[in-house]
Amino acid sequence: MMLLVYLFLLFTVVFSKSPLKTSYDQCIVGAGGGGLQIGYFNHMANRDYVIFEKEPRAGTFFEKYPRRRKLISVNKKYTGSTDPEFNMRHDWNSLISHNDTMRMTSYTDEYFPDAGVLAHYFQEFAHQFDLNIQYNTEVKRVSRKSTTKGDFILQVSQGMMDHTVSCKRLILATGIGRPNGIGLISGEQYVQQYQTVDLDPERFKAKRVLIVGKV
Ligand SMILES: Cc1cc2nc3c(=O)[nH]c(=O)nc-3n(C[C@H](O)[C@H](O)[C@H](O)COP(=O)(O)OP(=O)(O)OC[C@H]3O[C@@H](n4cnc5c(N)ncnc54)[C@H](O)[C@@H]3O)c2cc1C
Numbered sequence: 001m002m003l004l005v006y007l008f009l010l011f012t013v014v015f016s017k018s019p020l021k022t023s024y025d026q027c028i029v030g031a032g033g034g035g036l037q038i039g040y041f042n043h044m045a046n047r048d049y050v051i052f053e054k055e056p057r058a059g060t061f062f063e064k065y066p067r068r069r070k071l072i073s074v075n076k077k078y079t080g081s082t083d084p085e086f087n088m089r090h091d092w093n094s095l096i097s098h099n100d101t102m103r104m105t106s107y108t109d110e111y112f113p114d115a116g117v118l119a120h121y122f123q124e125f126a127h128q129f130d131l132n133i134q135y136n137t138e139v140k141r142v143s144r145k146s147t148t149k150g151d152f153i154l155q156v157s158q159g160m161m162d163h164t165v166s167c168k169r170l171i172l173a174t175g176i177g178r179p180n181g182i183g184l185i186s187g188e189q190y191v192q193q194y195q196t197v198d199l200d201p202e203r204f205k206a207k208r209v210l211i212v213g214k215v
């Protein structure tokens with residue numbers, strides 16, 4: 001048992017870049033596009049920040065979604081313009097940074113790229129700018145010290161270990177928490193949810209299909 005604990009500690013030390021502290025000025029939960037972008041600006045401003053990500057990598061939303069794998073956000077690489085502002089408006093995927101090669105347009109020529117490329121790009125972004133991300137770290141509970149002006153107290157779980165971290169500021173960038181509409185529609189037990197519905201059109205051949213959704 002002790003050996004396991006030692007191995008685990010060794011693993012934690014080797015694989016997470018900087019050790020987890022007990023307090024930070026700024027805590028960001030989630031290393032999707034939102035968390036990475038905020039993390040980047042914190043990093044550049046030399047702030048005391050951390051990003052908590054429950055998965056082992058950044059950007060894993062796009063490893064699974066959209067399920068048909070083609071992004072609906074355009075990657076217009078050749079705009080005919082050299083104006084960075086103009087070009088950014090035609091690049092719907094990139095995060096903002098000082099490095100022009102750290103753009104989604106450097107990763108693929110496809111106008112509607114495979115979503116996996118965006119996940120990969122996000123992972124490279126986190127790596128290139130050396131963002132302070134604690135991976136495999138899930139924020140389980142958020143509370144506040146005594147008054148509403150007190151620090152945020154986070155219960156985080158990292159492998160087998162639980163830690164308490166206090167944060168002056170807290171930014172939640174956790175994306176979609178749960179499937180849309182759950183518990184709202186009667187008869188929803190008959191509905192197949194987007195995250196698991198069979199993508200093979202054969203199953204729906206000559207059948208009536210009602211798609212319920214909203215944007
Ligand atoms: C089906 C679908 C298809 C889409 N297609 C596109 C598209 O083609 N192009 C496009 O531009 N946008 C698309 N979007 C929109 C896009 O996915 C979101 O706008 C974007 O991902 C939001 O980024 P985010 O960083 O807020 O959240 P996310 O990318 O979801 O990231 C949230 C992160 O937080 C982590 N996390 C969550 N809870 C915790 C916790 N308690 N502790 C630690 N970590 C946690 C998650 O693991 C995740 O990595 C699509 C959305 C959906 C639902």
Ligand SMILES: *[C@@H]1O[C@H](CO)[C@@H](O)[C@H](O)[C@H]1NC(C)=O
Pocket residue numbers: 099100101102128
């Ligand atoms: C920009 O990113 C590229 C690719 O990751 C890297 O080779 C280069 O050194 C970076 N340049 C700057 C100024 O950070």
